[in-house]
Amino acid sequence: MKIVFQLPVYFSLLVFVSCYGGNGYDPLENALKNQRSRASVLNHVSNEELTTELLNSPVYMSPQDGLKEVDKISSLPGEPAGTDFDQYSGYVTVDPNHGRALFYYLAESPVNSSTNPLVLWLNGGPGCSSFGNGAMMELGPFRVNSDNATLSRNKYAWNNVANVLFLESPAGVGFSYSNTSSDYETGDKQTAKDSYTFLINWLERFPEYKTRDFYITGESYAGHYVPQLAQLVLQNNKITNQTVINLKGIALGNAYVDHETGKTGMYDFFWTHTIISDEIHKGISSNCNFSEGATITDACIEYQYEAYAAKSNIYFYDIYAPLCSPFSNSAPSISGFDPCTENYILGYLNTPAVQHSLHAKPVQWESCNYLIGSNWKDMPLTVLPVIQELMASGISVWIYSGDTDGRVPVTASRYAINKLKTSVKIPWYPWMYQGEVGGYVVGYQNLTFVTIRGAGHFVPSYQPGRALAFFASFLKGKLPTYH
Ligand SMILES: *[C@@H]1O[C@H](CO)[C@@H](O)[C@H](O)[C@H]1NC(C)=O
Ligand SMILES: *[C@@H]1O[C@H](CO)[C@@H](O)[C@H](O)[C@H]1NC(C)=O
Ligand SMILES: *[C@@H]1O[C@H](CO)[C@@H](O)[C@H](O)[C@H]1NC(C)=O
Ligand SMILES: *[C@@H]1O[C@H](CO)[C@@H](O)[C@H](O)[C@H]1NC(C)=O
Ligand SMILES: *[C@@H]1O[C@H](CO)[C@@H](O)[C@H](O)[C@H]1NC(C)=O
Ligand SMILES: *[C@@H]1O[C@H](CO)[C@@H](O)[C@H](O)[C@H]1NC(C)=O
Numbered sequence: 489m490k491i492v493f494q495l496p497v498y499f500s501l502l503v504f505v506s507c508y509g510g511n512g513y514d515p516l517e518n519a520l521k522n523q524r525s526r527a528s529v530l531n532h533v534s535n536e537e538l539t540t541e542l543l544n545s546p547v548y549m550s551p552q553d554g555l556k557e558v559d560k561i562s563s564l565p566g567e568p569a570g571t572d573f574d575q576y577s578g579y580v581t582v583d584p585n586h587g588r589a590l591f592y593y594l595a596e597s598p599v600n601s602s603t604n605p606l607v608l609w610l611n612g613g614p615g616c617s618s619f620g621n622g623a624m625m626e627l628g629p630f631r632v633n634s635d636n637a638t639l640s641r642n643k644y645a646w647n648n649v650a651n652v653l654f655l656e657s658p659a660g661v662g663f664s665y666s667n668t669s670s671d672y673e674t675g676d677k678q679t680a681k682d683s684y685t686f687l688i689n690w691l692e693r694f695p696e697y698k699t700r701d702f703y704i705t706g707e708s709y710a711g712h713y714v715p716q717l718a719q720l721v722l723q724n725n726k727i728t729n730q731t732v733i734n735l736k737g738i739a740l741g742n743a744y745v746d747h748e749t750g751k752t753g754m755y756d757f758f759w760t761h762t763i764i765s766d767e768i769h770k771g772i773s774s775n776c777n778f779s780e781g782a783t784i785t786d787a788c789i790e791y792q793y794e795a796y797a798a799k800s801n802i803y804f805y806d807i808y809a810p811l812c813s814p815f816s817n818s819a820p821s822i823s824g825f826d827p828c829t830e831n832y833i834l835g836y837l838n839t840p841a842v843q844h845s846l847h848a849k850p851v852q853w854e855s856c857n858y859l860i861g862s863n864w865k866d867m868p869l870t871v872l873p874v875i876q877e878l879m880a881s882g883i884s885v886w887i888y889s890g891d892t893d894g895r896v897p898v899t900a901s902r903y904a905i906n907k908l909k910t911s912v913k914i915p916w917y918p919w920m921y922q923g924e925v926g927g928y929v930v931g932y933q934n935l936t937f938v939t940i941r942g943a944g945h946f947v948p949s950y951q952p953g954r955a956l957a958f959f960a961s962f963l964k965g966k967l968p969t970y971h
Contacts, residue, residue, distance in 0.1 A: 515613040516709055516744060519861040547685050550581060552693035565841045566638035573598040578847045582685040587667025590686045591656040593619045595629050595647040605701035605963060607650040610657060612709025615860035617662030618654040624833045627948040636835030644952035649960050657683050660860045663848040675865035680716040691731050701736045708896055711743025715874040722881055737884030739962050742896040742945045746904045747869040751778040753900025755795060761807060764798045780869050806944025807894045825949050830855055872907055879934035886936045886962050890943030898939055910935050919968035926954040929967050938968060
């Protein structure tokens with residue numbers, strides 16, 4: 489009986505929830521909920537497990553000669569005149585037996601591309617596209633106009649200061665795919681492994697980047713991907729005779745890095761931002777224990793449902809922004825970001841000519857793949873030990889946060905940083921952008937924390953200028969300035 493009733497619900501979700509937008513889809517909660525229903529996987533996956541597996545399986549490599557030229561984008565449909573940088577996109581096979589290949593998009597810098605660093609950008613979900621979300625909505629060189637057909641230049645694009653590589657990860661996300669459908673049941677471990685294999689092969693295709701300064705950045709659930717991949721790179725740099733990747737640093741934006749602080753940080757943010765009542769907040773704090781190994785009580789689950797219901801239909805990822813609706817043009821967001829942007833991206837990326845120009849396989853492209861998140865296999869409850877290892881390794885570790893995000897809010901990041909037990913070197917100060925406070929900074933030992941004021945979850949969408957200023961500081965290895 490149950491199955492009969494649940495299937496239609498399930499399939500209607502597939503149709504309606506593929507975007508982050510006003511329909512309330514929450515890819516992170518989707519994955520967490522499915523993890524909870526399979527209690528055995530809610531445990532900690534050790535770092536040793538990952539390393540051991542990798543040491544025992546050689547990294548797949550294949551010849552890449554001539555493929556760079558094939559991947560060059562001559563122009564994107566609807567691109568504005570005067571594009572002054574090179575773009576490439578295509579697939580890198582990471583498993584030939586399964587027929588698994590990851591899709592990338594590279595936007596090189598207009599100026600100094602041959603000396604600017606290489607930056608990998610990863611979106612989270614799990615299951616969300618780095619090209620559609622990261623490049624087309626956040627930090628890439630173009631934004632899709634409301635006709636779904638033409639593009640305009642984003643003057644605050646991050647490729648102004650770096651060569652930015654967007655990777656659709658894992659297989660099943662965006663344009664990345666596998667010919668073996670069981671690969672779509674994946675998790676953190678496989679994602680890290682495939683991303684590493686991608687990098688090693690991609691660097692063969694673009695050998696001019698082999699020794700370039702390299703950074704890994706990302707947001708949300710990429711709070712798992714970025715540290716795990718960085719750890720793998722550092723470990724493999726020591727043990728293989730393959731390419732040594734010149735990893736200089738990582739930056740994590742509104743990142744889900746720790747289950748306990750993610751939960752308490754979110755509900756505390758709800759309460760302090762007048763989204764839930766005193767009673768619900770008290771109900772959660774006195775009935776819920778979100779730490780590893782604790783029992784999740786019925787009362788705790790009930791209060792969390794109440795919190796989600798009390799929140800009602802607001803844009804979770806930027807709590808003061810308008811929803812995409814027929815009225816959204818009459819009430820534009822403070823930042824001027826069009827809340828219907830993801831619909832334009834959906835329309836544009838599903839245009840056959842666009843897919844062709846990107847060298848993508850013809851597919852029904854989605855912003856987030858619901859099934860990938862639902863079937864997520866391994867998800868450690870915390871990656872803080874990995875972050876601590878990276879902090880001690882000498883690479884630069886930055887955590888940044890848009891302070892109007894309700895999903896992985898700034899409170900969650902601050903609680904997580906407390907758990908890292910590092911000490912303050914440069915105390916909290918406001919950083920400035922164009923004569924106004926861009927946000928706040930704390931310099932910790934081996935860690936920098938930066939907020940971006942007035943930005944939601946997708947920081948460069950809502951505060952493009954402040955986001956680029958922060959990003960340029962990160963690459964320079966200098967704290968954003970107070971002046
Ligand atoms: C997947 O299968 C198609 C059709 O057989 C083939 O053209 C493609 O190369 C395969 N993909 C990979 C990564 O092997
Ligand atoms: C390009 O590099 C030169 C030399 O380092 C520097 O002076 C110049 O400001 C850079 N231009 C841009 C746009 O980054
Ligand atoms: C190093 O390269 C050799 C020869 O190509 C290979 O046999 C060996 O397995 C490699 N070692 C590692 C650790 O990858
Ligand atoms: C929460 O659960 C953990 C693990 O069972 C336990 O060690 C801790 O004492 C609990 N915290 C509270 C406040 O009960
Ligand atoms: C743009 O694409 C979206 C999503 O496919 C669609 O709902 C909308 O009608 C399209 N708009 C135009 C102007 O074609
Ligand atoms: C910072 O890094 C150094 C080594 O580079 C290490 O000895 C120290 O324990 C680290 N401290 C923290 C809090 O990460």
